[in-house]
Amino acid sequence: MAFERPTPISVSDLNRRSKSLLENHFGEVCVEGEIGDLSTPASGHWYFNLKDNRAQIRCAMFRRANLSVKQRPQAGDKIICRGLLSIYEARGDYQLIVDHLEAAGDGALQRAFEELKQRLAKEGLFDDSRKKVIATHNEQIGVITSSTGAAIEDIASVLKRRSPISQINLFPVAVQGAGAAEQIAAAIEQANKLHSSGVLLLDVLIIGRGGGSLEDLWAFNEEVVARAIANSSIPIVSAVGHEIDFTIADLAADLRAATPSAAAELITRDQIEWMQQIDQQARRLALLTTKRLELDAQKLETLKARLKHPQLKLMTIKTGFDGLVNRANHALRTKLAQVGQQAARVESALNQRSPAIKLDITRQRAAALSRQLPGMMASVYRRDAQRLTHLSTTVSNLGPPSTLKRGYAVVKDQAGNVIRSASQVKQGDELSLALYQGQLDTNVKAVRD
Structure with a gap:
Protein backbone atom coordinates (compact mmCIF):
# COMPACT_ATOMS: atom_id res chain seq x y z
CA MET A 1 0.00 0.00 0.00
CA GLN A 110 -5.88 45.75 46.40
CA ARG A 111 -8.64 43.39 45.31
CA ALA A 112 -9.10 42.23 48.91
CA PHE A 113 -9.18 45.87 49.99
CA GLU A 114 -11.92 46.75 47.50
CA GLU A 115 -14.00 43.70 48.38
CA LEU A 116 -13.90 44.44 52.14
CA LYS A 117 -14.52 48.13 51.52
CA GLN A 118 -17.66 47.41 49.49
CA ARG A 119 -18.97 44.85 51.97
CA LEU A 120 -18.51 47.08 55.02
CA ALA A 121 -19.94 50.08 53.16
CA LYS A 122 -23.11 48.08 52.44
CA GLU A 123 -23.41 47.41 56.18
CA GLY A 124 -23.29 51.16 56.80
CA LEU A 125 -20.04 50.93 58.77
CA PHE A 126 -18.68 54.05 57.06
CA ASP A 127 -21.86 56.17 57.26
CA ASP A 128 -21.45 59.76 58.46
CA SER A 129 -24.34 59.20 60.88
CA ARG A 130 -22.09 56.84 62.87
CA LYS A 131 -19.28 59.37 63.19
CA LYS A 132 -18.72 60.88 66.64
CA VAL A 133 -17.89 64.53 67.09
CA ILE A 134 -14.28 65.21 68.10
CA ALA A 135 -13.62 68.22 70.31
CA THR A 136 -11.38 71.05 69.12
CA HIS A 137 -9.09 70.57 72.11
CA ASN A 138 -8.38 67.31 73.97
CA GLU A 139 -6.15 66.72 76.99
CA GLN A 140 -6.38 62.97 77.66
CA ILE A 141 -5.22 61.36 74.41
CA GLY A 142 -4.87 57.63 73.82
CA VAL A 143 -2.38 56.56 71.14
CA ILE A 144 -2.40 53.06 69.64
CA THR A 145 0.82 52.51 67.70
CA SER A 146 4.29 51.04 67.97
CA SER A 147 6.25 52.19 71.00
CA THR A 148 9.42 52.41 68.91
CA GLY A 149 8.06 53.88 65.67
CA ALA A 150 8.29 57.40 64.32
CA ALA A 151 4.55 57.94 64.77
CA ILE A 152 4.62 58.23 68.57
CA GLU A 153 7.65 60.54 68.40
CA ASP A 154 5.89 62.80 65.87
CA ILE A 155 2.72 62.96 67.97
CA ALA A 156 4.66 63.71 71.16
CA SER A 157 6.66 66.44 69.40
CA VAL A 158 3.55 68.17 68.07
CA LEU A 159 1.73 68.01 71.44
CA LYS A 160 4.77 69.36 73.30
CA ARG A 161 4.81 72.35 70.97
CA ARG A 162 1.05 72.98 70.65
CA SER A 163 -0.49 71.72 73.89
CA PRO A 164 1.94 70.80 76.69
CA ILE A 165 -1.03 70.20 79.01
CA SER A 166 -2.26 67.30 76.86
CA GLN A 167 -1.26 63.86 78.15
CA ILE A 168 -0.37 60.87 75.96
CA ASN A 169 -1.57 57.42 77.05
CA LEU A 170 0.28 54.90 74.86
CA PHE A 171 -1.17 51.49 74.03
CA PRO A 172 1.84 49.80 72.36
CA VAL A 173 1.06 47.35 69.54
CA ALA A 174 2.69 45.81 66.49
CA VAL A 175 1.66 47.80 63.43
CA GLN A 176 2.57 45.24 60.75
CA GLY A 177 3.07 41.55 60.37
CA ALA A 178 1.20 38.53 61.70
CA GLY A 179 -1.16 39.32 64.59
CA ALA A 180 -0.80 43.11 64.26
CA ALA A 181 -4.47 43.64 63.38
CA GLU A 182 -5.60 41.59 66.37
CA GLN A 183 -3.33 43.59 68.69
CA ILE A 184 -4.72 46.89 67.37
CA ALA A 185 -8.33 45.73 67.82
CA ALA A 186 -7.56 44.46 71.33
CA ALA A 187 -5.94 47.81 72.26
CA ILE A 188 -9.06 49.69 71.11
CA GLU A 189 -11.25 47.41 73.25
CA GLN A 190 -8.88 47.80 76.23
CA ALA A 191 -8.97 51.60 75.98
CA ASN A 192 -12.77 51.54 75.90
CA LYS A 193 -12.96 49.27 78.96
CA LEU A 194 -10.64 51.56 80.93
CA HIS A 195 -12.69 54.55 79.81
CA SER A 196 -16.10 53.07 80.66
CA SER A 197 -14.90 51.90 84.08
CA GLY A 198 -13.56 55.36 84.94
CA VAL A 199 -9.98 54.14 85.36
CA LEU A 200 -8.72 56.18 82.40
CA LEU A 201 -11.07 58.80 80.97
CA LEU A 202 -9.89 59.42 77.42
CA ASP A 203 -11.05 62.30 75.22
CA VAL A 204 -9.91 60.74 71.95
CA LEU A 205 -7.91 57.83 70.47
CA ILE A 206 -5.30 58.07 67.70
CA ILE A 207 -4.51 54.84 65.84
CA GLY A 208 -1.80 54.86 63.21
CA ARG A 209 1.75 54.44 62.08
CA GLY A 210 4.23 55.86 59.62
CA GLY A 211 4.18 55.28 55.87
CA GLY A 212 4.94 52.07 54.01
CA SER A 213 3.82 49.77 51.23
CA LEU A 214 0.29 48.46 50.95
CA GLU A 215 1.49 45.22 52.52
CA ASP A 216 3.14 47.12 55.41
CA LEU A 217 -0.10 48.98 56.12
CA TRP A 218 -2.31 45.92 55.72
CA ALA A 219 -3.04 45.50 59.45
CA PHE A 220 -5.16 48.67 59.20
CA ASN A 221 -7.16 47.12 56.34
CA GLU A 222 -8.32 44.13 58.36
CA GLU A 223 -11.99 43.69 59.20
CA VAL A 224 -11.30 43.09 62.89
CA VAL A 225 -9.75 46.57 63.18
CA ALA A 226 -12.60 48.25 61.27
CA ARG A 227 -15.23 46.69 63.53
CA ALA A 228 -13.29 47.59 66.69
CA ILE A 229 -13.17 51.20 65.50
CA ALA A 230 -16.89 51.22 64.71
CA ASN A 231 -17.75 49.78 68.14
CA SER A 232 -15.61 52.26 70.08
CA SER A 233 -17.41 54.70 72.37
CA ILE A 234 -14.29 56.89 72.36
CA PRO A 235 -13.90 59.08 69.23
CA ILE A 236 -11.10 57.73 67.01
CA VAL A 237 -8.74 59.53 64.64
CA SER A 238 -7.04 57.34 62.02
CA ALA A 239 -3.52 58.47 61.09
CA VAL A 240 -2.02 55.73 58.92
CA GLY A 241 0.95 56.33 56.65
CA HIS A 242 1.33 59.42 54.54
CA GLU A 243 -1.22 61.64 52.85
CA ILE A 244 -1.43 59.39 49.76
CA ASP A 245 -2.10 56.25 51.83
CA PHE A 246 -5.71 55.28 52.45
CA THR A 247 -6.94 52.37 54.57
CA ILE A 248 -10.16 50.74 55.77
CA ALA A 249 -9.38 52.19 59.21
CA ASP A 250 -9.54 55.69 57.68
CA LEU A 251 -13.06 55.00 56.42
CA ALA A 252 -14.30 53.54 59.72
CA ALA A 253 -12.73 56.20 61.96
CA ASP A 254 -14.56 59.33 63.09
CA LEU A 255 -11.83 61.47 61.53
CA ARG A 256 -8.95 60.78 59.13
CA ALA A 257 -5.62 62.56 59.45
CA ALA A 258 -3.05 62.49 56.65
CA THR A 259 -0.20 61.70 59.07
CA PRO A 260 0.28 61.09 62.82
CA SER A 261 1.59 64.65 63.16
CA ALA A 262 -1.52 65.99 61.44
CA ALA A 263 -3.69 63.96 63.84
CA ALA A 264 -2.03 65.61 66.85
CA GLU A 265 -2.68 69.03 65.33
CA LEU A 266 -6.33 68.26 64.52
CA ILE A 267 -7.24 67.28 68.10
CA THR A 268 -5.48 70.11 69.98
CA ARG A 269 -5.53 73.86 69.95
CA ASP A 270 -2.23 75.69 69.72
CA GLN A 271 -1.29 77.29 73.05
CA ILE A 272 -0.27 80.43 71.16
CA GLU A 273 -3.85 80.70 69.85
CA TRP A 274 -5.12 80.27 73.42
CA MET A 275 -2.85 83.06 74.69
CA GLN A 276 -3.86 85.37 71.83
CA GLN A 277 -7.52 84.75 72.54
CA ILE A 278 -7.03 85.31 76.29
CA ASP A 279 -5.20 88.58 75.60
CA GLN A 280 -7.96 89.68 73.24
CA GLN A 281 -10.66 88.85 75.78
CA ALA A 282 -8.69 90.62 78.54
CA ARG A 283 -8.44 93.76 76.45
CA ARG A 284 -12.13 93.57 75.62
CA LEU A 285 -13.00 93.06 79.30
CA ALA A 286 -10.86 96.02 80.33
CA LEU A 287 -12.55 98.22 77.72
CA LEU A 288 -16.04 97.10 78.78
CA THR A 289 -15.15 97.60 82.45
CA THR A 290 -13.88 101.13 81.79
CA LYS A 291 -17.01 102.01 79.83
CA ARG A 292 -19.21 100.53 82.53
CA LEU A 293 -17.43 102.46 85.28
CA GLU A 294 -17.77 105.68 83.30
CA LEU A 295 -21.48 105.04 82.76
CA ASP A 296 -22.01 104.18 86.43
CA ALA A 297 -20.13 107.33 87.46
CA GLN A 298 -22.42 109.43 85.26
CA LYS A 299 -25.49 107.73 86.74
CA LEU A 300 -24.13 108.28 90.24
CA GLU A 301 -23.65 111.98 89.61
CA THR A 302 -27.21 112.20 88.28
CA LEU A 303 -28.56 110.42 91.36
CA LYS A 304 -26.48 112.58 93.69
CA ALA A 305 -27.96 115.68 92.07
CA ARG A 306 -31.48 114.32 92.54
CA LEU A 307 -30.98 112.95 96.05
CA LYS A 308 -31.45 115.38 98.95
CA HIS A 309 -29.30 114.87 101.99
CA PRO A 310 -31.27 113.89 105.16
CA GLN A 311 -29.65 116.80 106.99
CA LEU A 312 -31.39 119.18 104.60
CA LYS A 313 -34.67 117.48 105.38
CA LEU A 314 -33.99 117.75 109.11
CA MET A 315 -33.19 121.42 108.72
CA THR A 316 -36.51 121.92 106.97
CA ILE A 317 -38.32 120.07 109.75
CA LYS A 318 -36.43 122.05 112.41
CA THR A 319 -37.41 125.26 110.70
CA GLY A 320 -41.00 124.08 110.72
CA PHE A 321 -40.69 123.13 114.41
CA ASP A 322 -39.27 126.53 115.25
CA GLY A 323 -42.26 128.03 113.49
CA LEU A 324 -44.56 125.85 115.55
CA VAL A 325 -42.82 126.94 118.75
CA ASN A 326 -43.15 130.56 117.77
CA ARG A 327 -46.79 130.01 116.96
CA ALA A 328 -47.30 128.28 120.32
CA ASN A 329 -45.61 131.10 122.17
CA HIS A 330 -47.67 133.60 120.28
CA ALA A 331 -50.82 131.62 121.07
CA LEU A 332 -49.85 131.48 124.73
CA ARG A 333 -49.15 135.18 124.83
CA THR A 334 -52.43 135.83 123.11
CA LYS A 335 -54.22 133.56 125.55
CA LEU A 336 -52.56 135.29 128.50
CA ALA A 337 -53.51 138.62 127.10
CA GLN A 338 -57.06 137.42 126.65
CA VAL A 339 -57.15 136.04 130.21
CA GLY A 340 -55.71 139.26 131.53
CA GLN A 341 -58.25 141.22 129.59
CA GLN A 342 -61.00 138.95 130.90
CA ALA A 343 -59.72 139.37 134.44
CA ALA A 344 -59.61 143.05 133.96
CA ARG A 345 -63.15 143.01 132.68
CA VAL A 346 -64.24 140.88 135.62
CA GLU A 347 -62.40 143.10 138.00
CA SER A 348 -64.00 146.10 136.35
CA ALA A 349 -67.43 144.49 136.60
CA LEU A 350 -66.84 143.63 140.23
CA ASN A 351 -65.66 147.11 140.95
CA GLN A 352 -68.72 148.39 139.24
CA ARG A 353 -70.97 146.05 141.23
CA SER A 354 -68.84 146.09 144.41
CA PRO A 355 -70.11 142.86 145.86
CA ALA A 356 -67.33 141.55 148.08
CA ILE A 357 -68.13 137.86 147.62
CA LYS A 358 -68.15 138.03 143.83
CA LEU A 359 -64.93 139.94 143.97
CA ASP A 360 -63.25 137.26 145.99
CA ILE A 361 -64.56 134.53 143.71
CA THR A 362 -63.36 136.36 140.66
CA ARG A 363 -59.93 136.88 142.26
CA GLN A 364 -59.78 133.19 143.11
CA ARG A 365 -60.63 132.20 139.49
CA ALA A 366 -58.03 134.60 138.20
CA ALA A 367 -55.48 133.13 140.58
CA ALA A 368 -56.45 129.59 139.45
CA LEU A 369 -56.13 130.54 135.79
CA SER A 370 -52.74 132.08 136.55
CA ARG A 371 -51.65 128.83 138.20
CA GLN A 372 -52.94 126.73 135.28
CA LEU A 373 -51.29 128.85 132.62
CA PRO A 374 -47.69 127.50 133.03
CA GLY A 375 -49.03 123.92 132.89
CA MET A 376 -51.00 124.66 129.74
CA MET A 377 -47.95 126.23 128.14
CA ALA A 378 -45.82 123.22 129.11
CA SER A 379 -48.45 120.83 127.74
CA VAL A 380 -48.59 122.63 124.41
CA TYR A 381 -44.77 122.65 124.25
CA ARG A 382 -44.52 118.91 125.01
CA ARG A 383 -47.15 118.08 122.41
CA ASP A 384 -45.37 120.06 119.71
CA ALA A 385 -41.96 118.62 120.77
CA GLN A 386 -43.32 115.06 120.52
CA ARG A 387 -44.71 115.81 117.08
CA LEU A 388 -41.34 117.20 115.98
CA THR A 389 -39.55 114.10 117.32
CA HIS A 390 -42.03 111.83 115.52
CA LEU A 391 -41.58 113.71 112.25
CA SER A 392 -37.77 113.59 112.59
CA THR A 393 -37.85 109.82 113.29
CA THR A 394 -40.20 109.26 110.34
CA VAL A 395 -37.91 111.19 107.99
CA SER A 396 -34.87 109.24 109.25
CA ASN A 397 -36.63 105.89 108.84
CA LEU A 398 -37.80 106.75 105.35
CA GLY A 399 -34.31 107.75 104.19
CA PRO A 400 -32.34 105.30 101.90
CA PRO A 401 -29.51 104.59 104.38
CA SER A 402 -31.96 103.60 107.13
CA THR A 403 -33.83 101.30 104.75
CA LEU A 404 -30.58 99.64 103.62
CA LYS A 405 -29.36 99.40 107.21
CA ARG A 406 -32.44 97.33 108.13
CA GLY A 407 -31.28 94.62 105.66
CA TYR A 408 -32.91 95.81 102.49
CA ALA A 409 -31.01 96.13 99.19
CA VAL A 410 -31.39 98.03 95.92
CA VAL A 411 -31.34 95.49 93.04
CA LYS A 412 -30.29 96.63 89.57
CA ASP A 413 -29.73 94.86 86.24
CA GLN A 414 -26.68 95.27 84.00
CA ALA A 415 -28.20 98.42 82.45
CA GLY A 416 -28.64 100.02 85.89
CA ASN A 417 -32.43 99.65 85.97
CA VAL A 418 -33.97 99.11 89.41
CA ILE A 419 -35.62 95.67 89.69
CA ARG A 420 -39.02 95.88 91.40
CA SER A 421 -40.57 92.60 90.17
CA ALA A 422 -39.38 89.03 89.50
CA SER A 423 -40.91 89.33 86.04
CA GLN A 424 -38.17 91.83 85.08
CA VAL A 425 -35.43 89.15 85.13
CA LYS A 426 -34.85 85.64 83.83
CA GLN A 427 -32.60 82.76 84.78
CA GLY A 428 -28.90 83.48 84.14
CA ASP A 429 -29.22 87.32 84.32
CA GLU A 430 -26.43 89.15 86.14
CA LEU A 431 -27.65 91.56 88.88
CA SER A 432 -25.97 93.98 91.32
CA LEU A 433 -27.19 94.46 94.94
CA ALA A 434 -26.44 97.78 96.70
CA LEU A 435 -26.25 97.13 100.46
CA TYR A 436 -25.87 99.47 103.46
CA GLN A 437 -22.17 98.72 103.26
CA GLY A 438 -20.82 97.59 99.87
CA GLN A 439 -22.27 95.98 96.74
CA LEU A 440 -22.77 92.37 95.54
CA ASP A 441 -22.82 90.97 91.98
CA THR A 442 -24.93 87.86 91.50
CA ASN A 443 -26.56 85.56 88.88
CA VAL A 444 -30.22 84.53 88.84
CA LYS A 445 -30.49 80.74 89.37
CA ALA A 446 -34.29 80.57 89.41
CA VAL A 447 -37.26 82.95 89.05
CA ARG A 448 -40.34 82.46 91.23
CA ASP A 449 -43.39 84.74 91.08
Missing part, protein backbone atom coordinates in the same frame (compact mmCIF):
# COMPACT_ATOMS: atom_id res chain seq x y z
CA ALA A 2 1.43 3.30 -1.04
CA PHE A 3 1.87 5.97 1.67
CA GLU A 4 -0.24 9.06 0.88
CA ARG A 5 1.96 12.08 0.86
CA PRO A 6 0.43 15.15 2.67
CA THR A 7 -0.06 18.28 0.72
CA PRO A 8 2.63 20.77 1.74
CA ILE A 9 1.64 24.23 3.06
CA SER A 10 3.58 27.43 3.36
CA VAL A 11 5.26 28.66 6.51
CA SER A 12 2.90 31.65 6.56
CA ASP A 13 -0.09 29.34 6.35
CA LEU A 14 1.26 27.17 9.14
CA ASN A 15 1.81 30.16 11.45
CA ARG A 16 -1.60 31.57 10.59
CA ARG A 17 -3.32 28.27 11.35
CA SER A 18 -1.36 27.86 14.57
CA LYS A 19 -2.28 31.39 15.65
CA SER A 20 -5.97 30.79 14.97
CA LEU A 21 -5.91 27.47 16.82
CA LEU A 22 -4.08 28.98 19.81
CA GLU A 23 -6.32 32.06 20.14
CA ASN A 24 -9.59 30.14 19.70
CA HIS A 25 -8.66 27.32 22.07
CA PHE A 26 -7.28 29.24 25.06
CA GLY A 27 -9.16 32.52 24.97
CA GLU A 28 -8.12 35.04 27.67
CA VAL A 29 -5.56 33.78 30.18
CA CYS A 30 -4.17 35.20 33.44
CA VAL A 31 -0.49 34.48 34.17
CA GLU A 32 1.77 35.38 37.09
CA GLY A 33 5.53 35.67 36.79
CA GLU A 34 8.65 37.84 36.89
CA ILE A 35 9.58 40.44 34.26
CA GLY A 36 12.79 39.89 32.33
CA ASP A 37 14.37 41.73 29.37
CA LEU A 38 11.96 44.65 29.41
CA SER A 39 12.05 46.86 26.30
CA THR A 40 10.18 50.18 25.98
CA PRO A 41 10.82 51.63 22.47
CA ALA A 42 9.71 55.10 21.29
CA SER A 43 6.52 53.64 19.86
CA GLY A 44 5.17 53.37 23.43
CA HIS A 45 4.73 49.58 23.27
CA TRP A 46 6.22 47.36 25.97
CA TYR A 47 8.00 44.08 25.18
CA PHE A 48 9.24 41.72 27.88
CA ASN A 49 9.69 38.14 28.96
CA LEU A 50 7.47 36.72 31.69
CA LYS A 51 9.27 33.91 33.49
CA ASP A 52 9.32 31.63 36.49
CA ASN A 53 12.08 29.29 37.64
CA ARG A 54 11.43 26.77 34.83
CA ALA A 55 10.04 28.60 31.79
CA GLN A 56 9.38 31.90 30.09
CA ILE A 57 7.08 33.43 27.47
CA ARG A 58 7.39 36.48 25.28
CA CYS A 59 4.88 39.23 26.05
CA ALA A 60 3.76 42.37 24.24
CA MET A 61 1.67 45.14 25.74
CA PHE A 62 0.71 47.76 23.20
CA ARG A 63 0.54 51.46 23.95
CA ARG A 64 -3.28 51.69 24.06
CA ALA A 65 -3.29 49.04 26.83
CA ASN A 66 -0.33 50.16 28.93
CA LEU A 67 -1.64 53.74 29.24
CA SER A 68 -3.94 52.50 32.04
CA VAL A 69 -1.02 51.15 34.10
CA LYS A 70 -0.35 53.63 36.90
CA GLN A 71 3.29 52.69 37.50
CA ARG A 72 5.67 51.47 34.76
CA PRO A 73 7.05 48.02 35.68
CA GLN A 74 10.73 47.27 36.02
CA ALA A 75 12.77 44.18 35.20
CA GLY A 76 12.56 41.82 38.15
CA ASP A 77 9.07 42.91 39.21
CA LYS A 78 6.57 40.17 39.95
CA ILE A 79 3.37 40.83 38.05
CA ILE A 80 0.03 39.35 37.03
CA CYS A 81 -0.83 39.64 33.33
CA ARG A 82 -4.15 39.12 31.61
CA GLY A 83 -4.41 38.73 27.82
CA LEU A 84 -4.59 36.43 24.76
CA LEU A 85 -2.12 33.80 23.60
CA SER A 86 -1.03 34.37 20.01
CA ILE A 87 1.76 33.88 17.49
CA TYR A 88 3.69 36.62 15.76
CA GLU A 89 3.42 35.22 12.23
CA ALA A 90 6.42 37.02 10.78
CA ARG A 91 8.83 35.18 13.05
CA GLY A 92 6.62 32.41 14.36
CA ASP A 93 7.15 33.64 17.92
CA TYR A 94 4.74 32.31 20.51
CA GLN A 95 3.67 35.24 22.74
CA LEU A 96 1.12 36.67 25.14
CA ILE A 97 -0.65 39.87 24.05
CA VAL A 98 -1.20 41.64 27.42
CA ASP A 99 -4.18 43.97 27.91
CA HIS A 100 -3.98 44.25 31.72
CA LEU A 101 -1.01 44.27 34.09
CA GLU A 102 -0.75 44.69 37.88
CA ALA A 103 1.84 44.03 40.55
CA ALA A 104 1.43 40.51 41.90
CA GLY A 105 1.51 41.25 45.62
CA ASP A 106 -0.25 44.64 45.71
CA GLY A 107 -2.77 43.59 43.11
CA ALA A 108 -4.13 40.77 45.23
CA LEU A 109 -4.16 42.96 48.31
